[in-house]
Amino acid sequence: TESPLKLIHYKAAMLLSGAGDALGYRNQLWEYNESGPHVLLQELQELGGLKNIKVELPDWPVSDDTVLHLATAEGLATGEIKSILSDWPFLISQHLPLSVGAVGTIFSGKCSWTMVVKTFGLHRYPKPDQLLSLVAVAVETGRMTHPHPTGFLGAVASALFTAYAVQRRPLTTWGLGLLNEACPIAKVFVQNRSFAVEETERDWAYFCDKWLWYLDLRGISNGIGPVIWPSSYGPAERDEAYKSFSLSGWAGRSGHDAPMIALDALLAAGPDWEDLMSRAGFHGGDSDSTAVIACCCWGLLYGTQGVPEGNYCNLEYRERLERSAEQLYALSH
Ligand SMILES: *[C@@H]1O[C@H](CO)[C@@H](O)[C@H](O)[C@H]1NC(C)=O
Ligand SMILES: *[C@@H]1O[C@H](CO)[C@@H](O)[C@H](O)[C@H]1NC(C)=O
Numbered sequence: 392t393e394s395p396l397k398l399i400h401y402k403a404a405m406l407l408s409g410a411g412d413a414l415g416y417r418n419q420l421w422e423y424n425e426s427g428p429h430v431l432l433q434e435l436q437e438l439g440g441l442k443n444i445k446v447e448l449p450d451w452p453v454s455d456d457t458v459l460h461l462a463t464a465e466g467l468a469t470g471e472i473k474s475i476l477s478d479w480p481f482l483i484s485q486h487l488p489l490s491v492g493a494v495g496t497i498f499s500g501k502c503s504w505t506m507v508v509k510t511f512g513l514h515r516y517p518k519p520d521q522l523l524s525l526v527a528v529a530v531e532t533g534r535m536t537h538p539h540p541t542g543f544l545g546a547v548a549s550a551l552f553t554a555y556a557v558q559r560r561p562l563t564t565w566g567l568g569l570l571n572e573a574c575p576i577a578k579v580f581v582q583n584r585s586f587a588v589e590e591t592e593r594d595w596a597y598f599c600d601k602w603l604w605y606l607d608l609r610g611i612s613n614g615i616g617p618v619i620w621p622s623s624y625g626p627a628e629r630d631e632a633y634k635s636f637s638l639s640g641w642a643g644r645s646g647h648d649a650p651m652i653a654l655d656a657l658l659a660a661g662p663d664w665e666d667l668m669s670r671a672g673f674h675g676g677d678s679d680s681t682a683v684i685a686c687c688c689w690g691l692l693y694g695t696q697g698v699p700e701g702n703y704c705n706l707e708y709r710e711r712l713e714r715s716a717e718q719l720y721a722l723s724h
Contacts (some may be wrong), residue, residue, distance in 0.1 A: 396691070397558055400492070401720040402689030404553070405464065405712040406413035410703040411686030413446045415672035415679035422679050431673045441665050447705035454679045461708055461715065468718035470515035486536045491594040516550075517723065525550050537646060540581075540591050541638070544598045545646020547573050549684050552650060556691035561663045564660050566606045567614035574599055598647045605636060605651055609658070618658055630675050642676025649677065653685035657692075664689070664698045 516525035533546030610619035634644035656670035671685035
């Protein structure tokens with residue numbers, strides 16, 4: 392069902408990440424909704440299911456995740472990001488005292504920057520031989536707001552997964568690639584930069600240990616599978632599982648578990664959009680953030696195949712999302 396990567400996939404990635412964001416967010420009602428997935432999915436049924444939902448203003452605005460994602464994409468398209476990046480060493484030296492103080496006190500946090508950074512994987516460094524650039528940019532940008540490795544490695548993971556989606560790499564290899572290919576490069580990169588090396592190395596293990604734990608749980612630490620699922624893995628069991636992925640019970644809030652929930656949903660849902668949204672977008676945690684990552688990768692893999700048109704045709708910022716996808720596709724080909 393995957394087809395060779397085309398412009399439609401780039402457009403779908405931008406559009407559906409926005410649509411998934413708006414659906415998971417539901418104008419703040421469904422982000423961190425403690426009523427639990429039963430209530431959300433029940434209400435979704437009462438609204439007539441996903442096929443009946445017209446994602447448009449005023450009821451379904453996008454969240455800040457999409458606003459930042461779009462700003463980054465437009466920045467890349469116009470070259471503004473390039474100039475931001477060339478100023479990066481300067482910015483980092485300016486922020487050095489602040490960041491050093493912040494390291495150790497900030498333990499990840501809201502993962503908006505994870506969302507932003509994934510654009511780099513998608514549009515700027517999608518090829519295997521660009522891995523070093525992808526990791527370097529993800530670490531540098533991620534560290535601006537998330538000095539803790541659990542935060543900025545989440546930026547690496549999201550960027551990497553979109554690159555893997557572009558490369559059509561089997562989903563069962565994504566986690567292993569993160570641990571064996573990207574994380575070691577990120578570690579050397581941090582050492583090379585000689586910035587907060589000690590604190591970063593001290594706190595490095597949590598992200599990798601948790602990911603190794605997850606890959607073992609799913610039977611994919613060898614990168615092959617078959618994927619192992621719990622005998623029952625409905626909305627209630629998933630919510631418990633997502634909490635067990637998380638740092639403090641807030642599913643999808645940190646750098647390690649937002650891409651983990653996204654991968655879990657992608658692995659299970661395959662080309663089924665509705666199932667993807669149930670898993671990645673309608674849960675009791677940071678549902679819009681996990682949906683943004685999952686839907687971006689899903690759009691790259693499957694386009695808009697099987698997605699009800701109403702879910703994206705009147706999406707807020709639609710024209711700008713599509714235009715940025717066109718420009719970036721042209722730049723990367
Ligand atoms: C959670 O979602 C339900 C169903 O849409 C809604 O009625 C409720 O107000 C939401 N809770 C919060 C705290 O937003
Ligand atoms: C680290 O620095 C060495 C020497 O300058 C360089 O060859 C290497 O590519 C750098 N690696 C990373 C991941 O930054």
